[in-house]
Amino acid sequence: MDSLRAARYPFLRGSAEFAEENGGDLHALVTSPSYEDARKRGVERVESAIRDHTVSDVSLLQEYDRLMEVLSYPYARMLVSTVGDRFLTKRYALSEASRMNYLLQGDLSSVAPIAQELDVNSSIDSEGMINMHFTDYLRFSHVMKASEWKLINTDLRNGFVRLGAEKFDRLLQNALQERIEKELPLNIPPEFKSALGRDVGRVSMLLNETKKQLSPTGGEGMSPDYLPPCIKTILANAQNGMNLPHSARFALVSFLHALGLTYEQIIALFAQSPDFDESKSGYQIRHITGEERGGEGYTPPECATMKTNGICFDPDPLCERIKHPLNYYRIKSGNYQRKDDR
Numbered sequence: 517m518d519s520l521r522a523a524r525y526p527f528l529r530g531s532a533e534f535a536e537e538n539g540g541d542l543h544a545l546v547t548s549p550s551y552e553d554a555r556k557r558g559v560e561r562v563e564s565a566i567r568d569h570t571v572s573d574v575s576l577l578q579e580y581d582r583l584m585e586v587l588s589y590p591y592a593r594m595l596v597s598t599v600g601d602r603f604l605t606k607r608y609a610l611s612e613a614s615r616m617n618y619l620l621q622g623d624l625s626s627v628a629p630i631a632q633e634l635d636v637n638s639s640i641d642s643e644g645m646i647n648m649h650f651t652d653y654l655r656f657s658h659v660m661k662a663s664e665w666k667l668i669n670t671d672l673r674n675g676f677v678r679l680g681a682e683k684f685d686r687l688l689q690n691a692l693q694e695r696i697e698k699e700l701p702l703n704i705p706p707e708f709k710s711a712l713g714r715d716v717g718r719v720s721m722l723l724n725e726t727k728k729q730l731s732p733t734g735g736e737g738m739s740p741d742y743l744p745p746c747i748k749t750i751l752a753n754a755q756n757g758m759n760l761p762h763s764a765r766f767a768l769v770s771f772l773h774a775l776g777l778t779y780e781q782i783i784a785l786f787a788q789s790p791d792f793d794e795s796k797s798g799y800q801i802r803h804i805t806g807e808e809r810g811g812e813g814y815t816p817p818e819c820a821t822m823k824t825n826g827i828c829f830d831p832d833p834l835c836e837r838i839k840h841p842l843n844y845y846r847i848k849s850g851n852y853q854r855k856d857d858r
């Protein structure tokens with residue numbers, strides 16, 4: 517594989533072979549002073565993923581730069597694996613995949629080999645359109661919410677979806693993101709962990725700061741004064757022993773979890789109900805917060821869904837400015853940093 521392609525797309529099998537042919541092995545990468553630049557760039561990959569959801573650009577003019585770039589990729593993956601945080605893994609996978617998408621815009625010749633390596637079956641027709649069997653299309657487009665991605669809105673002919681290059685590259689992005697998320701965390705040998713320690717500490721610190729900033733509470737714990745009216749009502753009903761419909765229980769627990777409350781803190785709120793039974797509530801809370809599945813937990817529903825479910829109680833004037841109950845909390849608590857509401 518040519519060195520520029522290897523450096524641009526370091527997740528390809530050929531890129532790993534390129535690194536091996538040039539003497540890069542994992543032990544040397546982690547420990548040798550000769551690979552200091554690759555390690556620095558590996559940290560940069562992860563830090564820019566945390567900060568900006570992207571992998572920053574770097575010069576790839578020299579062969580040396582290209583080798584360091586290829587090697588920075590496994591180093592970044594080792595860092596992410598050692599930190600072992602699901603939020604970081606997802607953000608990192610998204611950033612690497614977005615970078616690939618960005619680079620493919622000006623690099624048509626790499627599209628086909630990358631699609632093949634990512635198991636995205638496709639072919640180009642005489643009009644230059646890319647054709648995918650609809651089952652493959654669904655596999656990689658199911659995460660896209662906009663209506664233009666719905667199968668019914670595509671150019672579907674004889675079971676094949678016809679796509680322009682831009683949309684196809686977007687599906688490749690999804691395929692790579694999914695693959696990286698599945699591959700991580702890697703099993704890191706204990707002797708590597710100590711060598712990675714300083715960089716892991718640096719990444720963890722940035723990750724914690726970023727999570728704090730993203731938290732609707734700014735990392736300062738939940739204050740009942742800032743709760744939106746719907747959640748206040750549902751919480752009061754739960755604490756008065758009322759039987760909550762599933763949609764209300766789900767909205768309440770996922771909302772509290774998004775504010776950063778732990779299982780113990782959420783269960784403590786439910787425990788104020790006169791007929792509290794931890795064996796019943798505990799399972800549901802663990803499921804919604806993701807503890808039971810070892811995952812991240814569910815995202816709380818937006819206002820439109822709350823309204824559809826009949827649990828948008830007593831909206832006040834602030835409700836007219838927001839689309840998500842979490843943003844109500846953010847605005848009230850002064851932790852709202854986005855101009856656009858989501």
Ligand code: SF4
Pocket residue numbers: 744745746747818819822823827828829830831832835836839840841844
């Ligand atoms: S508009 Fe949204 S935040 Fe306000 S009460 Fe309804 S669901 Fe809750």
